[in-house]
Amino acid sequence: MLSKTYTKYIQSLHHKKFRDTEDVFIAEGSKVVMELLRSTTISCEMILGLAEWMHQNEPAIRKYYTGPMQVIEQYELEKISALTTPNQLLAVFKKCKKATAIKGKICLMLDTIQDPGNLGTIIRIADWFGIQSILCSENCADMYNPKVVQSTMGSLSRVDMIYTNLAEWMKKNNKIKTYAAALNGKNISELKGLTEGVIIIGNESKGISAEIMQLCTEKITIPKTGEAESLNAAVAAGIILSHL
Amino acid sequence: MLSKTYTKYIQSLHHKKFRDTEDVFIAEGSKVVMELLRSTTISCEMILGLAEWMHQNEPAIRKYYTGPMQVIEQYELEKISALTTPNQLLAVFKKCKKATAIKGKICLMLDTIQDPGNLGTIIRIADWFGIQSILCSENCADMYNPKVVQSTMGSLSRVDMIYTNLAEWMKKNNKIKTYAAALNGKNISELKGLTEGVIIIGNESKGISAEIMQLCTEKITIPKTGEAESLNAAVAAGIILSHL
Numbered sequence: 001m002l003s004k005t006y007t008k009y010i011q012s013l014h015h016k017k018f019r020d021t022e023d024v025f026i027a028e029g030s031k032v033v034m035e036l037l038r039s040t041t042i043s044c045e046m047i048l049g050l051a052e053w054m055h056q057n058e059p060a061i062r063k064y065y066t067g068p069m070q071v072i073e074q075y076e077l078e079k080i081s082a083l084t085t086p087n088q089l090l091a092v093f094k095k096c097k098k099a100t101a102i103k104g105k106i107c108l109m110l111d112t113i114q115d116p117g118n119l120g121t122i123i124r125i126a127d128w129f130g131i132q133s134i135l136c137s138e139n140c141a142d143m144y145n146p147k148v149v150q151s152t153m154g155s156l157s158r159v160d161m162i163y164t165n166l167a168e169w170m171k172k173n174n175k176i177k178t179y180a181a182a183l184n185g186k187n188i189s190e191l192k193g194l195t196e197g198v199i200i201i202g203n204e205s206k207g208i209s210a211e212i213m214q215l216c217t218e219k220i221t222i223p224k225t226g227e228a229e230s231l232n233a234a235v236a237a238g239i240i241l242s243h244l
Numbered sequence: 245m246l247s248k249t250y251t252k253y254i255q256s257l258h259h260k261k262f263r264d265t266e267d268v269f270i271a272e273g274s275k276v277v278m279e280l281l282r283s284t285t286i287s288c289e290m291i292l293g294l295a296e297w298m299h300q301n302e303p304a305i306r307k308y309y310t311g312p313m314q315v316i317e318q319y320e321l322e323k324i325s326a327l328t329t330p331n332q333l334l335a336v337f338k339k340c341k342k343a344t345a346i347k348g349k350i351c352l353m354l355d356t357i358q359d360p361g362n363l364g365t366i367i368r369i370a371d372w373f374g375i376q377s378i379l380c381s382e383n384c385a386d387m388y389n390p391k392v393v394q395s396t397m398g399s400l401s402r403v404d405m406i407y408t409n410l411a412e413w414m415k416k417n418n419k420i421k422t423y424a425a426a427l428n429g430k431n432i433s434e435l436k437g438l439t440e441g442v443i444i445i446g447n448e449s450k451g452i453s454a455e456i457m458q459l460c461t462e463k464i465t466i467p468k469t470g471e472a473e474s475l476n477a478a479v480a481a482g483i484i485l486s487h488l
Contacts, residue, residue: 124475124476125475125476126470128466128470128471128475129469129470130469130470153474154473155471155472158470158471222372224372224373224374225372225374226370226371226374226375226402227399227402228368228371228372228399228402230368231482232365232368232482234476235365235478235482238476238480238482238483239483242483242487243486
């Protein structure tokens with residue numbers, strides 16, 4: 001049986017404040033948890049699952065994880081889950097600490113992407129295109145928000161997320177070229193073959209902030225032949241990366 | 245004051261069954277409603293708004309709309325709204341009837357896109373790239389679902405949505421080439437310059453159904469350099485269209 005204290009501890013991890021203090025986060029469901037267990041940069045602290053799932057998956061889990069596993073009841077899972085429909089198991093992971101070089105690579109910079117679903121989708125896109133680092137403004141959604149964790153489908157462990165003051169970063173790293181996705185820049189097809197640089201994606205309703213826009217090397221644009229006013233931030237990121 | 249009967253009528257339009265019987269749908273918020281009012285293919289039947297918004301916007305509205313407008317209270321708007329945070333006004337529109345030719349054009353085919361947010365995003369992407377028609381399987385989300393309407397940001401009036409049995413459509417129109425987004429097809433860059441054809445996007449977790457896959461002319465793939473297992477359906481649609 002799950003203790004009251006541990007139940008409350010897991011529930012507290014639904015909130016950024018406690019994830020930050022404890023330096024851990026939760027992930028749920030077979031697919032996401034198994035992907036994270038395979039990661040070499042993230043380590044697991046606890047797996048809580050329904051009896052049937054645990055029984056079926058223990059051999060596979062034990063290849064990657066030797067720590068504690070606890071069988072819980074459906075009603076206990078419902079109490080600790082951050083999902084509307086809890087999915088067989090929940091695991092607690094230690095936050096990862098990586099430091100990928102940005103020089104000599106393509107990376108993404110996100111200015112105020114606040115929707116967790118969007119952030120998760122962008123992390124998956126980065127992982128698809130082999131992008132290793134994403135620079136995020138401090139007011140972006142938290143990468144360890146349960147909704148972000150679920151929507152990355154395991155890509156979280158392969159992409160290095162750096163939360164920082166973007167303007168200061170740009171000033172310090174002013175030799176690295178930065179390309180801001182905007183409505184009036186040069187055609188993204190001109191970036192073909194780019195091997196180093198930072199692609200900046202802005203908040204969906206407000207776009208990129210004036211300060212960041214002023215600091216960027218160049219504005220780039222996805223050519224439009226129709227009439228829609230804008231594209232979803234994640235879609236824009238995907239299209240730009242596919243053209244490099 | 246809003247009558248009980250009319251309140252119930254609007255609430256019923258949150259559901260597909262009643263939208264189908266009544267042949268109308270609802271849209272909310274200044275941006276979406278103003279875009280739809282400007283459309284020549286969709287006509288408005290009623291605007292219900294808070295006093296302040298109505299007062300400020302009546303001159304702009306009257307350029308496009310001469311029908312009934314009713315001032316309502318905040319609590320009344322909350323009762324009829326499909327949004328978590330109601331946004332000043334709600335309007336009832338007649339569903340549009342268009343019939344765009346598919347021959348000689350690029351169009352999208354959606355096989356079981358069930359998430360309303362994804363469908364709305366895809367409609368916006370189509371509108372960005374000037375795609376005029378989207379063929380949808382009968383089990384796709386309803387284009388008039390309030391969440392779809394809100395996330396299209398007005399693009400709904402510029403893209404023709406055709407709900408049909410996709411396999412039958414493909415058999416009947418077998419001279420039109422169809423390209424299925426899959427994990428093992430030819431590189432999408434080879435489609436560059438394509439001027440007629442149907443791009444097929446499948447359900448995010450299950451992909452394109454076996455029957456449709458068998459009927460398609462060719463499989464196409466977005467090249468992957470990283471490790472993510474898949475891309476979001478809307479992101480894939482955006483990337484493919486950007487390469488034509």
